[in-house]
Amino acid sequence: MEITSFEQFELNRQLLNAVAELGYTEPTPIQQQTIPLSLGNHDVLGIAQTGTGKTAAYLLPLLMKIKYPQGEAPRALILAPTRELVMQINEAVSELGKYTGLRHLALYGGLGPKTQIETLQKGVDLLVATPGRFMDLYRLGEIVTKNIRTLVLDEADKMMDMGFMPQIRSILEIIPTKRQNLLFSATFGGRVERLSAEFLESPVKVEVTPQASTAEMVSQVIYEVPNFRTKINLLDYLISKDAFQRVIIFARTKTTAENIYKFLARKVVETDKIRVIHANKGQNTRINAMDAFKEGNVQVLVATDVAARGIDVAEVSHVINFDLPLIYEDYVHRIGRTGRANHAGAAITFLTMAEEYHVQKIERIIRMTIPREPLPANVEVAETPFDEQQAMLREVDEQRRKENPEFQGAFHEKKAKNLPPGKARSIAKAKETGAKKPVSSTTWSRSGGVSHKAGGAKRSGPRGGRR
Incomplete structure (x- = not known):
């Protein structure tokens, strides 16, 4: 039987009223399949x-x-794995269970346990917690x-x-x-x-989209950048x-996040329109930043992956991967912050030479090639500092x-002070591209060719040809 409304689940009136007030009309595919199974006490x-x-x-x-x-x-x-996600789930419990009177509590670190203990001692029906x-x-x-x-x-x-497996096993x-289990x-x-x-006993598997797929409402693009x-x-720009x-x-x-925040707050975005969150930020600071972003009072949120799964905002216009995650599945969760609730969104990734390896792994996981676009003409392409070039190589x-464990390495580090002026960068570029002579470039193409000349301008000879 096709399920087209929440009324067909035979939920109690308290839940149906809350669902209606939230504006939900038609169940999503995961809800259509999971809710009847869960009500039937199946592991899912x-x-x-x-x-x-x-x-x-x-x-x-x-x-x-629990009623x-x-x-x-x-x-x-x-x-749930992060305090942000625990808070998000607990908020959903408040919204969906507002007419049930059920007592619920979010347990997470970063704050002293005193208030949480006091609430526990009063009695709770449902706990949402980090392990x-x-x-x-x-x-x-x-x-x-x-x-x-x-x-x-x-x-x-x-x-x-x-790394929560030991705690999960202890729990x-x-x-x-x-008991009934849902994963x-x-x-x-x-x-x-x-x-x-x-963990599960004879579970019913529900898979509404291919594993590690990216949201259909999200457009994706990569910009290749040299540094x-x-x-x-x-x-x-x-x-x-x-x-x-x-x-x-x-x-x-965290360091990169802070540097991005300082730059944007100084030059681009009004200070009260930008926030940064990472593991070194206090819990109250992170909560306040997330709330301000959800309420639309903040235009830009700079974050490490601590926030990749803890933000539920329907109208995030863009996600920008300033650098790629080293846990490749996190790419899916990052870009999943946009394109939510049938709103279109865009995911933009900045890609250096050293990150090419990672994006190829990500593309295998999501089973698609992410389109690449040339840098906008108004973006200045900076020269790569010697130390940064060495680190990337x-x-x-x-x-x-x-x-290939037998690979001996193509890069042999040279100290800049031992090289003639201007040679350090060109020698590094020659090693990068495999050229016999040093080349001068500021970025690369996927095939290994040079796509920009140093200085960004083409030189012309007396007859208009290139010298």
């Missing part, structure tokens, strides 16, 4: 990319089952697990990437074995498959355009060794 393995409605897919049947406040110990547990904080409070004797009958693992692939040992993941790699075999400075110049109304910029490291050699 859900493979669904972010933005498909999977949170409501497991929350609605879960709230239907109303009862006792003091929790009866359901949802585990680490859950185990911390359990060891303190503040969590009673004997009544837990439903366990949900959300973003299981990210849990594996973040599985202390909660009742007779959701955007990808289904080997580690997630092993976890599902260990960090050119990335900054390109970012300056893009953010200044009117279309970039609500943007998330992802950086690989070393990285390329290391990548080749990963593919």
Whole structure:
């Protein structure tokens, strides 16, 4: 039977009223398949990319089952990998369960446990938690697990990437074995498959999109850039355009995120319209930044991957990968921050020579070739500093060794002070391109050719030909 409305799920009136108030009319594919299975007490393995409605897919049947406040110990547990995602799920519980009276609590680190403990002692029906904080409070004797009958693992692939397997195994040992289990993941790699075999009992697999697919509403493009400075110049050009109304910029490291933030706040975006979040930021700072971004008071959010799965904003216009993630599945989650709730979005990736290796791996995972476009004419292509060029060449050699352990390395480091003026860069370029003579260029093409001359201008001879 085709399911076209939430009324067909036979949920109670409290839940249906909340769903209607949120403006949901037709269930998404993951909801159409998961909700009946969950209500039927089946274990479920859900493979669904972010933005498909999977949170409501497991929350609605879960709230239907626990129905109303009862006792003091929790009866359901949802585990998520990051505090941002825990907060997002807990907010969804508030919205969907607003008429049920159910007591719920978000448990995460970064804040002192005192307030969380006080709430636990008053009694809760549903916990949403990071594995680490859950185990911390359990060891303190503040969590009673004997009544837990439903366990949900959300973003299981990210849990594996973040090394939460020991805590998850510890949690599985202390909660009742007779329970319903639901596991959701955007990808289904080997580690997630092993976890599902260990965690689920005769699960029904629900896969609404191909594994590691990217959102259909998201357009993707790559710009090849030679160095960090050119990335900054390109970012300056893009953010200044009117279309970039609500943007998330992802950086690989905290230092890079801070540098991007300082540059944009100084030159491009009004200070009160930009925020930066990463692991070194205090929890309250991160919460306030996320709230301001969701409310539309902030135009640009600069973040490390700590935020890749914790932002649920329907109208993010652009995601910019200032540099690529080294955990390749995170590319899917990054760009999944845009193109949500049937809104179109764009994902833009900046790519250096050393990152070419990573984008090829990502393209295999998402089973598509990401289109490439030339740099806009107004973007200044900066010269690559000697030290940055050396670092990229070393990285390329290391990548080749990963593919071929017998590779001896094509790059031999030279100290700049031992080279004649102007030769350091040209020798590095010659090694990069395989040319017999040094070349002068500022970026590369995918085939290894040179696409820009130093200085950016073509020289003409007396007859108009190139010299």
